Structures are given as C-alpha cells and as structure tokens.
Amino acid sequence: xxxxxxxxxxxxxxxxxxxxxxxxxxxxxxxxxxxxxxxxxxxxxxxxxxxxxxxxxxxxxxxxxxxxxxxxxxxxxxxxxxxxxxxxxxxxxxxxxxxxxxxxxxxxxxxxxxxxxxxxxxxxxxxxxxxxxxxxxxxxxxxxxxxxxxxxxxxxxxxxxxxxxxxxxxxxxxxxxxxxxxxxxxxxxxxxxxxxxxxxxxxxxxxxxxxxxxxxxxxxxxxxxxxxxxxxxxxxxxxxxxxxxxxxxxxxxxxxxxxxxxxxxxxxxxxxxxxxxxx
Amino acid sequence: xxxxxxxxxxxxxxxxxxxxxxxxxxxxxxxxxxxxxxxxxxxxxxxxxxxxxxxxxxxxxxxxxxxxxxxxxxxxxxxxxxxxxxxxxxxxxxxxxxxxxxxxxxxxxxxxxxxxxxxxx
Numbered sequence: 046x047x048x049x050x051x052x053x054x055x056x057x058x059x060x061x062x063x064x065x066x067x068x069x070x071x072x073x074x075x076x077x078x079x080x081x082x083x084x085x086x087x088x089x090x091x092x093x094x095x096x097x098x099x100x101x102x103x104x105x106x107x108x109x110x111x112x113x114x115x116x117x118x119x120x121x122x123x124x125x126x127x128x129x130x131x132x133x134x135x136x137x138x139x140x141x142x143x144x145x146x147x148x149x150x151x152x153x154x155x156x157x158x159x160x161x162x163x164x165x166x167x168x169x170x171x172x173x174x175x176x177x178x179x180x181x182x183x184x185x186x187x188x189x190x191x192x193x194x195x196x197x198x199x200x201x202x203x204x205x206x207x208x209x210x211x212x213x214x215x216x217x218x219x220x221x222x223x224x225x226x227x228x229x230x231x232x233x234x235x236x237x238x239x240x241x242x243x244x245x246x247x248x249x250x251x252x253x254x255x256x257x258x259x260x261x262x263x264x265x266x267x268x269x270x271x272x273x274x275x276x277x278x279x280x281x282x283x284x285x286x287x288x289x290x291x292x293x294x295x296x297x298x299x300x301x302x303x304x305x306x307x308x309x310x311x312x313x314x315x316x317x318x319x320x321x322x323x324x
Numbered sequence: 325x326x327x328x329x330x331x332x333x334x335x336x337x338x339x340x341x342x343x344x345x346x347x348x349x350x351x352x353x354x355x356x357x358x359x360x361x362x363x364x365x366x367x368x369x370x371x372x373x374x375x376x377x378x379x380x381x382x383x384x385x386x387x388x389x390x391x392x393x394x395x396x397x398x399x400x401x402x403x404x405x406x407x408x409x410x411x412x413x414x415x416x417x418x419x420x421x422x423x424x425x426x427x428x429x430x431x432x433x434x435x436x437x438x439x440x441x442x443x444x445x
Contacts, residue, residue, distance in 0.1 A: 049361035052353070088370040098400050105406040106342040109335030112328070119331055123414060123429050130436040137440070184425070253338075253407040254433065260404040261440035265379065267372040271396035272365065275353045278400065282346055 046085075052276045055081070059280025063103065066281070067288025069301045070245075071308075073281045074100045074223045075159055078152060079311040082324055087273065089145045089152075089324055093222025094268030097256050099281035100224045104253030106282060107289065116246040118188050121201065121239065126251055128208045129215035129229070130258035136219020137262035143220070149319030152221050156312035162227055163305030174199030175238050190243050199240050207237040219259035222268075224252040330417040337413070338406050345403035352387075352395030359392060380445050408437050 046054075058080050059073070066073030074096040081092040111117050140148065177187045177200035186201040210232035218225040226248050233244035263269050318324040376382035377397050386394025415430035 046365055047361060048363045048365045049357055051365050052357060085367075087367040090370045091367050098403060101403055101407060102342055102346070105338040105403070105410070108338045108410070109332070112331040112335040115328065117331065119414060120426060123411070123426060123433060126411070126433045127429065127436070130433055130440075134436060134440050185423075254411060254437070257404050257407040258437055258440050261437075261443045264401075264404075265443040267370075267378050269377075269397070269400060270367070270373065271352070271377055271393040271400070272356065273367055274400055275349055275356070275396045278349060278403070279346060279353065282342070 048272065051085070052272075055085070055273070056276035056280040058084075059099065059277045060284040060287075063099070063281035063284025064288040065284075065300065065304050067103070067285040068291075069163060069304050071159055071163055071301075071304065072100070072224050072226055073103065073285060075156065076308060076311060077277055077281065078222060079156065079315050081273075081277075082149070083311065083314050083318065089148055090140075090266075090268045091270050091273045093140070093148075094263050094270060095222075095274040095277035097222035097259060097263055098269060098274045099278045100218075100222070100256045101253045101260070102278050102282040103285045104224065104249060104251075104256070106285065108250060108253070110289070111246045111249055114191075114246065116190050116242050117250050118186070118239075118243055118247050119250075120184070120188070121186050121233070121237075121243075122247045122250050124184060124186070124204075125208065125211045125229075125232070126254050128211035129218070129251060129255040132212040132215025132217075133219035133255050133258035134262065136216035136221075137259035138219075139216070140220050140263075140268075141266055145324055146319045146322050148220065149315050149324035151217075153312045153314075153316030153319060155217065155221060155223070155225075156308050156315060158227060160305045160309040160312055163301045163308065174240060175202060176200040178202045178204075180204050181237075188243075190240060197240075199243065200238075202238045203236050207232045210236055215255050215258070218252075218255050219262075222256075222259070222263070224256065226252055330414070334410050334413050334417075338410055341406040341409065342403060345399045345406070348399030348402060349396050350399075352392050352397075352399060355390075355395065356392035378444065380441070404441075408434070408441070411437060 063073035081087040181201040189196040189198040214228035229248035233239040376386040383397040387398035418426040
C-alpha cells in the first residue's frame with residue numbers, strides 16, 4: 046500500500062468512526078483500534094497511540110460545548126482525575142510489558158461492553174438526588190444542574206469507591222489508548238450516585254486529561270507514529286464535529302443498534318485473533 | 325470569577341488549541357503526502373522510530389526545520405498540551421477563588437501529567 050492510499054483509507058475510516066461515535070455517544074476511538082489492526086494489519090501499538098491522540102482531540106474540542114450546557118462539575122472531575130491519571134500512567138507502563146495478544150483480548154472484552162451498552166436503552170434512572178455523605182461534604186462536591194428551567198441541587202456519595210473505579214478506568218485508558226468513558230460514567234452514576242447527565246458531561250471533560258497522562262509515555266515509546274496518527278486524528282476530529290452538528294435525533298436509536306452490531310463483530314474478531322495470536 | 329465562567333473560558337481556550345493543533349497536523353500531513361505519496365508503507369511490525377519523533381526536543385527541532393513528520397508531531401504535542409493547560413488554568417482559577425483544597429488537587433494532577441511528559445524529554 047502506498048503512503049497516499051494508506052492515509053486516505055485511514056482518514057476515511059476515522060471520519061466515519063468519529064461521526065458515528067459522536068452521534069451515538071459511544072466515542073470514536075473504540076472502533077479505530079480494531080479497524081486499524083484487523084482491516085489494515087497495523088500493529089496494535091501504533092493503533093492505540095493514534096487512538097489516544099484522537100481521544101484527546103475530541104474531548105478538548107467538545108469541552109466548550111459541554112460547559113455551556115452547565116452540567117459538568119469541575120471539582121468532581123478534578124478530584125477524580127488524580128485517580129484516572131495515576132491509573133493511566135500505570136496502564137501505559139503495562140502496555141509495554143503486556144503481549145499484543147493479551148492487549149487484543151482485553152480490547153475485545155471492552156468492545157463487548159460497548160456493544161452491550163449500545164443495545165440497552167438510554168438513561169438509567171437514579172431516582173431523586175441524594176444528600177452528600179460526610180466525606181463528599183468535606184470535599185465540597187455537591188452542586189446543582191439545570192432541570193425544567195430551574196437548578197436542581199444534588200449530593201455525592203461513596204467517593205472512595207468512585208475513586209477506585211476511576212483508577213481502573215485510567216488504567217484501561219492507558220493500556221488500550223481509549224477514553225474509557227463508559228467506566229467513568231459507571232463510577233460516577235452508579236457508585237457515587239451523581240445524576241446521569243452530570244456524570245456523562247464530567248466524564249467527557251475528564252477523558253482528555255486522562256489520555257494526556259499516558260501520552261508522554263506513549264510518545265517516548267514510539268507508539269505515536271506521525272504517519273498513522275495524522276489521518277486518525279484529523280478523521281476522528283472532523284467526523285466528531287460533523288456528528289455533533291447533525292443531530293438526527295430520530296434515527297439515533299437505529300444507528301446505535303447498527304453501530305452496536307459492528308462493535309460486537311469487531312469484539313469477537315479481536316478476541317479470536319488475540320487467542321490465535323494473529324494480532 | 326465563578327466556576328461556570330472559569331470553565332467557559334477554559335473550554336474556549338481548549339477549542340482554539342485543538343483547532344491550531346489540527347491546522348499544524350494538516351500542514352505537516354500535506355507536506356508528508358507531497359514528499360512521500362508513493363512510498364510503500366507497512367505498519368505490520370512495531371519498530372521504535374528515531375528521537376526526532378519521540379522526544380520533545382527532537383520534535384521541536386525537526387518541526388523548526390519544517391520536516392513534515394516533525395510538524396505533525398509538533399501539532400500532536402500541542403494537542404496533548406491542551407488538557408495539561410486546562411488543569412493548570414483550573415489551578416489558577418481555584419487560587420483566585422481562594423479554594424486551597426482544590427488548588428492542591430489540581431497541582432497533584434498537574435504533577436502526574438508533567439511526570440508522564442518527562443518520559444519524552
């Protein structure tokens with residue numbers, strides 16, 4: 046394959062991935078890695094390096110839009126970023142000492158979770174917001190978010206559990222070059238009882254910082270190859286911008302199902318290839 | 325300055341950073357394709373490239389010489405710097421609010437990010 050062909054093919058695929066990722070809320074990075082490794086035979090280390098960079102681009106690029114909505118909580122985000130960045134540095138170290146087969150299998154399992162998420166419908170209900178427990182009170186994590194024209198106050202609970210889960214989310218992000226937004230949302234929404242909308246927007250904010258914590262290690266190890274990262278980053282970013290502009294609300298449900306099927310197929314391929322030692 | 329305004333300011337700054345990074349990566353990318361479009365490429369096996377695309381000083385030097393791959397890496401470096409800047413600005417914002425606890429929290433996160441980037445020096 047010539048450099049021009051490779052760049053154009055990767056750019057086109059990354060654009061589609063970024064577009065669908067933004068539209069379905071599943072993120073684009075998660076399909077870029079399997080597509081690069083399975084369809085184009087790119088070594089998984091180059092793939093996760095390129096994916097990590099694109100994750101930073103979409104997170105930082107969307108930050109302004111999320112702030113405008115008034116949901117994200119900068120204190121919760123910053124506190125939990127201690128856990129995610131520590132985890133991410135650890136994950137990035139582990140990536141060097143883990144065989145590519147194992148990385149492929151773990152990636153496949155994470156994809157399975159993503160696929161599951163796209164099949165089950167929408168927003169889990171937490172019930173009415175709770176009071177903060179004593180630790181959350183001392184950390185001043187309570188805030189409010191817009192609801193039906195006024196502002197609804199909410200509290201935060203189980204900070205240590207959330208912190209631990211966030212460490213895991215960071216480690217996955219560093220190991221696989223993904224945003225691992227799903228684990229972050231689980232930590233905030235399920236464990237810490239933070240309202241869903243606050244969880245998802247704060248998670249989006251945190252993804253870029255988490256990814257940046259692995260970036261230095263990735264760069265020094267040569268995972269971020271300019272010739273691979275360039276079309277991936279430009280494609281995912283362009284696709285994501287397009288995806289957030291064109292909000293075809295009515296068909297998102299169908300899209301999620303189709304995208305979920307694609308992710309499921311990629312997950313199975315990834316796991317099988319990992320077991321057979323082909324990736 | 326309250327949290328919301330601070331975040332809004334930071335958010336816009338990040339967007340500008342990302343657009344600038346994308347522009348530099350695009351320029352480097354076009355240069356790369358003009359020079360290397362018919363090279364045969366294969367990324368099947370991982371091999372560690374030279375220091376001029378793996379270390380901060382190497383990237384800056386190679387970008388300053390308008391080498392295509394150095395320019396792409398420089399753009400990516402700028403991109404990686406956007407979340408780091410976000411944390412640094414948040415620390416400054418908390419300081420202005422006299423929220424010392426969260427100044428400390430932000431500085432811990434900043435220290436971890438700098439530790440990671442030190443690998444590439």
